[in-house]
Structure formats: structure tokens, C-alpha cells
Amino acid sequence: MSNIPVDLKFVKTHEWTRLNDDGSVTVGISDNAQEQLGDMVFVELPEVGQELTADEACAVVESVKAASDVYAPISGEVVEVNEGLADSPETVNQDAYGKGWIFRMQPSNAVELDGLMEPEAYETFLATEAH
Amino acid sequence: MLIFEQSRQGRRAQAQAPALADESADIPDNLLRTEPPKMPEVSEMQAVRHYTRLSQKNFSIDTQFYPLGSCTMKYNPRACNSLAMLPGFLARHPYAPEAMGQGFLACMYELQEMLKEVTGMPAVSLTPAAGAQGEFTGVAMIRAYHDARGDTGRSEILVPDAAHGTNPATATMCGYKVREIPTDRQGDVDLAALREVVGSGTAGIMLTNPSTLGVFERRIEEIAAVIHEAGGLLYYDGANLNAILGKVRPGDMGFDVIHMNLHKTFSTPHGGGGPGAGPVGVSERLEPFLPLPIVGYDGDEYYWITEEVRPQSIGRLSAFMGNAGVLMRAYIYARMLGHEGMHRVANFATLNANYLMARLAQAGFDLAFPERRATHEFIVTLKRQQKELGITAMDFAKRLLDYNMHAPTTYFPLLVPECLLIEPTETESKEDLDAFVDAMVQIQKEAETSPELLKEAPHTQPVRRLDEVRAAKQLDLVWSGTVA
Numbered sequence: 001m002s003n004i005p006v007d008l009k010f011v012k013t014h015e016w017t018r019l020n021d022d023g024s025v026t027v028g029i030s031d032n033a034q035e036q037l038g039d040m041v042f043v044e045l046p047e048v049g050q051e052l053t054a055d056e057a058c059a060v061v062e063s064v065k066a067a068s069d070v071y072a073p074i075s076g077e078v079v080e081v082n083e084g085l086a087d088s089p090e091t092v093n094q095d096a097y098g099k100g101w102i103f104r105m106q107p108s109n110a111v112e113l114d115g116l117m118e119p120e121a122y123e124t125f126l127a128t129e130a131h
Numbered sequence: 132m133l134i135f136e137q138s139r140q141g142r143r144a145q146a147q148a149p150a151l152a153d154e155s156a157d158i159p160d161n162l163l164r165t166e167p168p169k170m171p172e173v174s175e176m177q178a179v180r181h182y183t184r185l186s187q188k189n190f191s192i193d194t195q196f197y198p199l200g201s202c203t204m205k206y207n208p209r210a211c212n213s214l215a216m217l218p219g220f221l222a223r224h225p226y227a228p229e230a231m232g233q234g235f236l237a238c239m240y241e242l243q244e245m246l247k248e249v250t251g252m253p254a255v256s257l258t259p260a261a262g263a264q265g266e267f268t269g270v271a272m273i274r275a276y277h278d279a280r281g282d283t284g285r286s287e288i289l290v291p292d293a294a295h296g297t298n299p300a301t302a303t304m305c306g307y308k309v310r311e312i313p314t315d316r317q318g319d320v321d322l323a324a325l326r327e328v329v330g331s332g333t334a335g336i337m338l339t340n341p342s343t344l345g346v347f348e349r350r351i352e353e354i355a356a357v358i359h360e361a362g363g364l365l366y367y368d369g370a371n372l373n374a375i376l377g378k379v380r381p382g383d384m385g386f387d388v389i390h391m392n393l394h395k396t397f398s399t400p401h402g403g404g405g406p407g408a409g410p411v412g413v414s415e416r417l418e419p420f421l422p423l424p425i426v427g428y429d430g431d432e433y434y435w436i437t438e439e440v441r442p443q444s445i446g447r448l449s450a451f452m453g454n455a456g457v458l459m460r461a462y463i464y465a466r467m468l469g470h471e472g473m474h475r476v477a478n479f480a481t482l483n484a485n486y487l488m489a490r491l492a493q494a495g496f497d498l499a500f501p502e503r504r505a506t507h508e509f510i511v512t513l514k515r516q517q518k519e520l521g522i523t524a525m526d527f528a529k530r531l532l533d534y535n536m537h538a539p540t541t542y543f544p545l546l547v548p549e550c551l552l553i554e555p556t557e558t559e560s561k562e563d564l565d566a567f568v569d570a571m572v573q574i575q576k577e578a579e580t581s582p583e584l585l586k587e588a589p590h591t592q593p594v595r596r597l598d599e600v601r602a603a604k605q606l607d608l609v610w611s612g613t614v615a
Contacts, residue, residue: 036548041603064599065542090600 009116040089074112138171200554215459236433251382252412265390265409285334293342333363341506355385374507377473397461479557508554530588
């Protein structure tokens with residue numbers, strides 16, 4: 001699990017965020033999450049313009065094992081979604097931290113990012129998770 | 132080979148032709164077909180062979196150990212089927228006057244009474260046509276109850292993450308916002324987390340007890356008190372009723388509404404997607420909202436209870452009485468078991484599960500909740516095997532097929548990684564349970580010495596490992612050729 005890019009921040013529900021130069025934030029699910037879920041068959045994307053509150057379920061990733069909600073790590077407006085996932089949901093498996101991003105949002109309160117986990121803290125969290 | 136591909140023009144199976152074909156003589160000409168339907172043309176023997184071969188390729192509870200358990204469908208005693216098919220039941224017309232259907236109405240009334248008794252709920256309606264409709268009905272009644280009191284600010288349904296997976300879907304379908312409640316390390320609802328979110332916006336909570344983790348929710352009375360104090364109602368998902376049948380009753384635990392899956396607990400058929408039956412039971416305050424029809428009894432005659440006496444009913448869910456034939460089977464099953472037999476179902480369902488759990492633990496398998504007693508099912512986690520040997524729960528499941536046993540539920544509940552959810556039910560013998568343990572032990576050895584046997588399993592079935600991604604993404608069930 002040492003392959004986590006250092007510029008990411010995580011939440012306990014296994015989403016990652018990346019702060020872009022323009023102040024927007026890209027969101028995806030962690031490599032650990034995609035591995036647990038297995039082969040993706042469908043990704044339901046949020047809508048551009050949708051206002052999200054932190055912790056709100058806003059997308060769905062469906063694998064051969066399960067359908068799982070994706071939660072907004074922070075509050076803000078969806079400004080772009082990864083349309084390519086509609087045809088190629090497996091991109092999430094292949095490149096969770098890169099081409100497998102799910103949506104991009106404009107934070108309404110960027111300070112919320114400070115409350116998220118650094119990669120090291122997320123790794124520790126994974127190691128100690130209940131099951 | 133598909134039956135369509137066996138078709139040859141003009142080949143006939145006279146025995147299958149409708150015997151009463153001339154009864155359709157009064158259908159106007161303009162409504163009659165001008166061309167025969169595009170059906171395969173085969174002889175009777177071809178049809179028999181085709182479907183017999185298909186049935187032989189199938190894994191089923193009639194042929195193999197089937198640890199999906201009541202989660203999918205219990206063993207259906209043959210008597211239930213043959214008695215439900217008595218001509219008087221089978222040929223009954225749903226519009227027949229009450230006076231001509233007293234036998235059927237009496238059976239339905241008694242079934243209502245028996246389900247009331249076994250669940251501890253004061254009132255029951257049999258009409259929901261499946262578990263999903265039963266759930267929908269239950270939550271629709273919760274909404275109707277709050278609305279009738281002018282209490283319209285309640286927009287949330289709480290659902291523990293160990294609840295049955297359909298619960299959040301049902302709440303959403305009924306227009307509620309779902310809030311998930313986490314589970315603690317022992318498999319119980321996290322009460323502190325529950326107290327944090329419960330409030331004036333809480334319409335109710337949907338709980339499965341025993342939960343999908345295979346353990347009994349021990350603080351259910353406390354949970355009921357928390358929800359009721361906030362003005363919410365408790366919904367019981369009957370998915371796991373088999374474990375507690377005749378032992379402890381949802382009504383006594385404080386639940387306001389329950390749905391029962393008759394195929395899970397009362398041995399009715401369920402294969403191929405139904406038809407099902409999902410009766411609902413309610414506490415007194417929800418009784419006015421029950422869906423119709425319900426069968427009443429005035430001490431002399433049985434009759435249909437209608438909207439006239441139940442103006443607050445949420446209405447009707449189907450044209451008639453739900454799936455009446457399935458309800459008949461459940462009635463016969465319950466009558467054959469009797470009061471004593473209901474207890475024995477729960478006794479043996481839990482005994483078999485606990486025996487299997489203890490033996491698998493002795494054999495070295497890891498339990499998800501080693502400190503808890505199993506209900507009618509329990510969870511083995513193969514996380515260690517996955518980490519150390521790269522062997523997954525799916526590999527074990529596929530290899531079990533080669534040992535001529537159906538796999539248990541895999542990868543559910545989602546809270547436990549690499550899990551097998553094992554439910555033997557009350558009808559398996561000790562010898563069959565032992566054989567399953569032997570197979571698991573053997574497969575564990577194979578995982579250590581020749582893992583490719585598991586990775587490539589199944590080896591002995593009509594088809595090899597299926598491409599699940601392709602099956603999910605490119606599902607193709609329509610035959611698009613032409614009849615020869």
C-alpha cells in the first residue's frame with residue numbers, strides 16, 4: 001500500500017481527494033477500496049452543478065461483488081465528472097488514483113480539506129480497521 | 132443447445148396442445164392470430180429430454196447441500212405443494228362469492244392468525260406479493276401513520292449497516308432519506324451513534340434481527356426505546372425470522388411493523404424469481420393502515436374486509452389476494468408443523484449452524500465473530516487465506532461446486548472481507564454437515580499445495596469459471612435466431 005501518491009488526502013469511507021492548482025478538488029476511491037470491491041461493472045456519476053454536503057452519498061460504484069455509495073469528502077459543487085467511466089468502469093480498478101477519478105468539485109469551504117487524512121494516516125487507518 | 136435450435140417445421144407434440152381449444156370459439160375473428168406464434172416445433176420426447184437435461188445441469192436444494200439457506204429458499208415439503216393443488220383451491224375463481232369460497236377464506240384467516248401468533252404482532256395482512264412489496268408496504272404504512280397525525284416533518288429512515296441490503300432501497304423508494312448506523316466490533320448496533328442521529332426528523336428504523344452478520348441484536352429493547360422516545364417507529368425485516376421462530380417475537384421486542392418472506396421461513400417456492408409472498412404484521416397503532424384485502428371472521432362466516440371499514444388503508448397492492456397459491460403452501464406448512472414444530476425449526480436451524488461453526492473453527496477457519504453464538508447462520512472470513520495464499524472466498528466457493536456442494540453466500544455482508552455466509556437450515560442431517568466440513572478442510576489443503584485447482588475451479592461442471600464482469604455488463608438473454 002506504499003504506492004499512495006503523497007498529494008492525496010483521504011476520508012474513512014475510502015475516498016481520496018486531490019487539490020488542483022485552480023482550487024478545485026478531484027475525488028476518487030482508494031486503491032484499497034477498488035481492490036476490496038473487485039472488478040467494476042458500473043459507475044453512477046453525480047451531476048455537474050450538483051451541490052454536495054460533506055459525507056453525502058453522491059455516486060455509486062458497482063462491482064461484481066457489491067454496489068457501494070461514494071461519499072462527498074467535503075462540501076462544494078460538482079464541476080466535472082469522469083464521463084469515460086460510463087463505458088470503461090474498469091479504469092477505477094486499473095488506475096484508481098489517476099484516470100479512475102470520479103468527479104471534480106469546487107469546495108465551498110476549502111478549510112474542510114485540513115480535516116482529511118494524510119496518506120500515512122490512511123494507511124494506519126486501514127491497518128486498524130475493525131475487520 | 133437451445134430448444135429453438137432443435138425446432139423443425141411441422142413437428143408436433145399433441146399432448147401439449149390445449150385440450151379445451153374449442154372454448155375459444157367465441158373470440159371475434161379480428162382478435163385471432165393469422166399466423167401461428169413463433170414457438171419451437173419439437174416432439175414431446177424432445178421437449179422432455181431438453182428440460183430434463185437442463186434440470187440435471189442445475190444445482191438445487193433437491194439435489195445438493197445448499198448452504199445459501201433460508202436466505203434464498205428452504206426445502207419445500209412436497210405435501211405443501213400437493214395439498215395446495217387440490218382442485219377446490221386451484222380452480223377457485225377470485226371473484227367467487229364469499230359463500231362459495233369459505234374453505235379458502237378459512238385457510239387465509241387461520242394463516243393470518245398463525246402469523247400473528249408467531250410474530251407477536253396484533254394484526255396481519257397477507258396481500259403483499261413478495262418480500263420487496265412487503266417492505267414497501269411496511270414503510271408506506273409508517274409514512275401513512277405519521278401523515279395521519281399531521282407529523283409531516285419526519286424525513287429520515289435509519290438503517291444499520293448490518294441490515295438487509297434491500298432496506299435502504301425500500302426507504303428511498305418510499306421517499307425517505309436514509310441514514311446509516313454503524314455496527315460495533317461485536318456485531319451489535321452502535322448505540323452511541325444511533326443516539327447521535329435520532330430525533331424529530333426520524334420516521335423510523337429498519338432492522339434485521341438477527342442481523343446479516345449472523346448474530347442476535349442484544350440491545351434491541353434499548354434501541355426500541357430510543358426510537359420510540361423520538362416518535363419514530365421500528366421496522367423488522369423478516370429475512371432472518373427462521374432463527375427465532377417460536378422462540379422470541381418481534382412484537383415483544385418492540386417492533387411496530389414486520390414483513391415476512393414466506394419462501395424464507397415458511398417453505399414456499401421461490402425459484403426463478405417467484406411468485407413470492409411477503410405478508411406484513413403491525414402493532415395496533417398501524418392496523419388501520421394495513422393493505423387490503425384482509426380476511427375477517429364473525430364467528431360464523433369468513434368474509435373480505437374492505438375499504439368501507441378500513442378507510443385509512445394504504446390501499447390494494449394487486450387485483451386480488453396477492454399470490455394466493457403461495458399463501459396456501461405456507462398455510463399447509465404451518466399447519467403441518469404446529470406450535471411444537473415451529474419451535475423445532477428454530478432449534479434445529481440454530482443447532483445445525485452452531486455445530487457447523489464450531490467444527491469449522493476447530494478445523495482452523497477464522498470466524499468473523501468468534502465470541503458470538505451463531506443464529507441460524509454464521510460468517511467465516513478467508514481474509515487470512517487471501518493474504519497468505521492469494522486464495523479468495525470466490526475461489527473456495529467455486530471449488531465447492533467440484534465437491535458437489537452449492538457454495539454459501541459470498542461477499543455478503545459487505546462489512547466482512549472475503550466472507551462466506553453459511554446457513555445450513557434445519558433440514559440438513561449431521562452427516563451432510565460433516566461432509567461440508569470435510570470438503571472445506573480438503574479445499575484448504577489444496578489451497579496450500581495446489582492453489583491452481585481453486586483458481587481454475589470449477590472443473591466438473593457444465594461450464595467453467597464464468598466471466599462475471601462480462602455477464603454484468605453484456606447480459607444477453609434473448610435468442611435472436613429464427614425458428615427452422
